[in-house]
Every structure is written in structure tokens, then in C-alpha cells.
Amino acid sequence: MSHLKPHLALLTCNIIWALDFPFYNMILGKYIAPMAMVSASLIVTALFSLIPLLWQHPQQIANSDKRKLIGAALLIGVLRKVFMMYGLSKTSPIDGSIIDTIVPLLVLILSVALGMDRFTKLKIIGLILGMIGAIAVIFTGMSASHHTSHLWGNLLVLFCACVTSFYMVWFKTLVAKYSIVIVLRWIYCSAAIMALPFGIKDLIHTDYETIIRHALWPTLFVLTIPTYIPNLMLNYALKSVAPTVSSIYTYLQPVLAIAISVAWGLDRLHIDTILFALVIFIGVGLVLRSYTLPPPHPSPPMAHPH
Numbered sequence: 565m566s567h568l569k570p571h572l573a574l575l576t577c578n579i580i581w582a583l584d585f586p587f588y589n590m591i592l593g594k595y596i597a598p599m600a601m602v603s604a605s606l607i608v609t610a611l612f613s614l615i616p617l618l619w620q621h622p623q624q625i626a627n628s629d630k631r632k633l634i635g636a637a638l639l640i641g642v643l644r645k646v647f648m649m650y651g652l653s654k655t656s657p658i659d660g661s662i663i664d665t666i667v668p669l670l671v672l673i674l675s676v677a678l679g680m681d682r683f684t685k686l687k688i689i690g691l692i693l694g695m696i697g698a699i700a701v702i703f704t705g706m707s708a709s710h711h712t713s714h715l716w717g718n719l720l721v722l723f724c725a726c727v728t729s730f731y732m733v734w735f736k737t738l739v740a741k742y743s744i745v746i747v748l749r750w751i752y753c754s755a756a757i758m759a760l761p762f763g764i765k766d767l768i769h770t771d772y773e774t775i776i777r778h779a780l781w782p783t784l785f786v787l788t789i790p791t792y793i794p795n796l797m798l799n800y801a802l803k804s805v806a807p808t809v810s811s812i813y814t815y816l817q818p819v820l821a822i823a824i825s826v827a828w829g830l831d832r833l834h835i836d837t838i839l840f841a842l843v844i845f846i847g848v849g850l851v852l853r854s855y856t857l858p859p860p861h862p863s864p865p866m867a868h869p870h
Contacts, residue, residue, distance in 0.1 A: 570800065573801040582818075582821045583785065592649055596766075597769075599646070602642070603763025613752045623746045629741070633750040637754035640731045651718070651723075666695070667732070668852065669698075669848060673729075674730060690849070694846075703718075744796065
């Protein structure tokens with residue numbers, strides 16, 4: 565049972581993150597402005613991050629690391645959320661979930677650029693395939709047949725993936741140095757403070773009565789579930805499961821997001837989207853596969869936080 569728990573944690577957090585895409589698409593721009601949702605979700609997550617203080621002593625943070633944590637808050641807390649919310653308010657949940665899977669490819673590019681990794685033939689082939697598929701999905705937003713998709717929305721989701729990749733490479737040492745509970749508390753409390761001045765006006769003018777009548781459960785879900793708890797579950801699982809294995813679980817996210825979106829009538833699945841998604845999956849799979857082959861390589865990109 566102890567061996568099963570990390571896999572159950574990975575399965576659960578990836579299912580939760582898969583629900584993000586259709587649920588955000590259901591409410592953003594229709595019942596609540598994207599910036600209001602950014603601020604509200606960060607405030608709720610910040611409150612969750614304070615709960616462990618009831619039984620844990622605060623960990624001392626070096627002054628130099630405090631600045632890095634605030635930078636991490638700006639990246640993963642504010643910018644990722646802003647790009648994701650505005651992106652999903654302008655494009656389809658299917659396109660958004662597929663584009664977000666290229667994070668391991670972007671992490672590879674940054675790691676090589678910073679001298680933390682190196683290219684191999686398999687990585688280059690995987691990178692080329694994955695990026696071709698991603699570019700194809702992004703530009704389906706210009707096609708009249710993809711009426712739920714939009715080029716600018718797809719580009720915003722791509723920017724979101726870029727921010728996530730930069731965070732994962734640049735701040736990897738912080739996660740290794742401090743407890744994940746401490747890191748998440750600093751990131752989300754700082755991010756909530758940064759975002760609130762920009763979202764307070766939209767929060768005040770949100771029609772909460774309409775949300776309660778028409779979109780209560782999806783709104784409550786995206787406010788309370790997808791960010792803090794799944795990130796804790798992910799880091800718990802990574803203590804005993806290889807990053808390569810955790811990355812494989814992320815393939816569940818677009819598959820489930822597509823199934824839910826189609827079943828609920830939020831989007832239509834097109835043949836070209838399926839083909840482009842397969843190209844991305846093969847590309848990411850080749851990159852991850854390269855880390856399991858001799859000689860030993862640096863650790864592969866892990867599943868990214870939300």
C-alpha cells in the first residue's frame with residue numbers, strides 16, 4: 565500500500581488539474597473577469613498556505629532567498645495565473661490543455677541554455693516534433709472551423725507554459741533547500757498581495773448572485789481545489805517516484821480535459837487537433853525517454869505546479 569500511495573497522489577492531482585481547463589472555460593469572461601479570478605484564487609490559496617502554521621514552527625529563510633521567493637511568486641503565482649486565466653477566457657479548453665503539455669520541452673531548452681543539461685539526438689528529435697505540434701495547435705486558433713479556439717488565447721497559454729518552465733529551472737534549488745509548505749506559503753502569500761491591487765475593482769463589480777445561481781460549483785472548485793492541495797500531493801509523490809514517472813502522469817491532463825470538454829458540450833474535438841496532440845506527446849515522450857537511457861543524464865523535467 566505504501567508503494568501505491570505516491571501513484572494515487574499523482575493520479576489525483578493530475579485529475580484535479582485536468583478539470584481546471586473546462587471549469588475555467590465555463591466561468592471566465594462569462595461570470596467573472598479573469599483578473600478577479602486570479603486575485604480570488606490567490607487569496608484563497610494564501611489562506612490555505614497559512615493553516616500549517618497552527619502546528620509547525622516557521623522556518624528561517626535567508627535574506628537572499630526571500631528575494632528569490634518573491635520572484636517565484638511573481639512568476640508562478642501571478643504571471644502564470646494571469647496568462648492562464650486570460651488565455652482560457654479566449655480559447656478552447658482542449659487547445660489550452662494540449663499546449664500546456666510542452667512545459668518539459670521548454671524546460672529542456674532553458675536547461676541547455678543555462679548549461680544544466682545537454683542535447684542528444686533523441687532530445688533534439690523529440691523537441692522538434694513537440695514544438696511542431698504545439699505551433700500547429702496554436703495556429704488552429706486562426707481556423708474558421710475551430711470556432712471555440714482563438715490565436716491570442718492559444719498564445720497566452722503558451723506564455724503561461726514559458727513562465728512555468730522558467731520557474732521550474734530557475735527556482736529548483738529553493739524547492740530542494742526548503743520545505744514545500746514554506747515555499748508555497750511564501751509564493752502564494754506574496755502573489756496574493758501583488759495581484760490584489762489589480763483585481764480588487766473586478767472583484768467588487770463581480771455579480772456574485774449570478775455566479776451562485778448558474779456557476780457555483782465550478783467556481784468553488786477552481787477557487788479552493790486546484791492550486792495548494794495538488795501541489796502538496798505532487799511533492800509528496802516525488803519523494804518516492806522518479807520525475808520521469810510523474811511526467812508521464814501529466815499526459816492524463818489533456819486526455820481528461822478533452823473528454824470532459826466534449827462530454828459537457830464546451831468544445832468539439834477535431835481530427836487535426838488529435839494529430840497535433842499526438843505529435844506533441846511523441847515529442848515529449850522521446851525527450852523523457854532520453855533520460856532513462858545510458859549514460860546517466862541530469863534529472864528530467866518533473867510535473868509542473870499549478
